[in-house]
Amino acid sequence: MPGMLSRLFRKERQGSPLLGRDGRLVTDLWLDQPDARQQIAARLAQGLLSAEQAEKLRHFTDRGYLMLSPEVPEWVFADLEQAVARLWREKPFEVAYSYHSPLKPLAFSDEASERKPSYRIADLHSYSDGALELYLHPEIHAYVDLIWGQKAVATQSLLFEYGSQQALHRDPVHVHMYPASHLAAAWIALEDIGPDCGPLTYVPGSHRLPYYEFQPGEYRLHHGQHGPEDVARALEFDLRQCARHGLEPETFTCKRGDVLIWHHSLLHGGSPPNDPSLTRKSFVVHFSTLANYKRLRQTIVEPVPDRDGNPVERTRTFGTEKLLVRDDRHGFDNPLRGYRGAARAEEL
Helix, strand or coil: CCHHHHHHHHHHHCCCCCECCCCCECCCCHHHCCCHHHHHHHHHHCCCCCHHHHHHHHHHHHHCEEEECCCCCHHHHHHHHHHHHHHHHHCCCCCEEECCCCCEEHHHCCHHHHCCCCCEEECHHHCCHHHHHHHCCHHHHHHHHHHHCCCEEEEEEEEECCCCCCCCECHHHHCCCCCCCCCEEEEEECCCECCCCCCEEECCCHHHCCCCCCECCECCCCCCCCCHHHHHHHHHHHHHHHHHCCCCCEECCECCCCEEEECCCCCEEECCCCCCCCCCCEEEEEEEECCCCCCEEEEEEEEEECCCCCEEEEEEEEEECCEEEECCEEEECCCCCCCCCCCCCCCC
């Protein structure tokens, strides 16, 4: 990494965000550079890329995403189904979920009111062999490695049974990586996805647009500082930009096992379902670069008794440096692994 960019990343870690004068994220990734297409052509000529890989990388550069149809063994899908059913029976502390709220241990879930559209389960790969197979899938990791020109590390998995119904957004606004541009995601269909179940939505080409600034130079959302009005203004800003540049949203209707990998700055979300009774089963993996991401942290909330015995919410942050490794593919373990809901758990 050039010395100047290295200094910028150190500055970002200290709290100063990295937006250029044009409002775009500063990035050292090769596919984000103006000569990306020329670099792809050169690597193809040198035999470093296949023709298929080169075409997918050009698509990623121009439109902000690429699609795959990798081989996924049948047992993977069956194992995921069984694991989710088992989770709702056992409700462990060491697996977290979210339903219109921050993550909290499944032990505090209410299936009747919360196992509904937009809920998600975090880090199922610590509980399911099938989820781990997807978390460390060789073809997905190979393409993320190519996108960055270096080794990737999976940082989190999310399991959805229904559509997220999440408004269009950009991941670095909510997921704070360092460097911010070292972030990608893979969305994997666990069933055939049609137009009525609230499929994944994305806006091709939006990865090239400037960011909304909550304050001058600040593109990141901080929940203690920014409210729903700020989120609404950011979305309005993004939609105006898309309209001005003639960018239209698309939906990802696909077959079971199909994968969409998106650029960190691509606008994406979950479309409203035409039929709310339909499931939209999917598995999402977030990635960063192995050289830059050394420790994973996960924050949860859980109810604990106060001095008078009344339940109050406590926020706790867990961390891990443990990597799950398979044939030189890397992914972080679940930071909550082994947590049993002790009244005073030490931070890992």
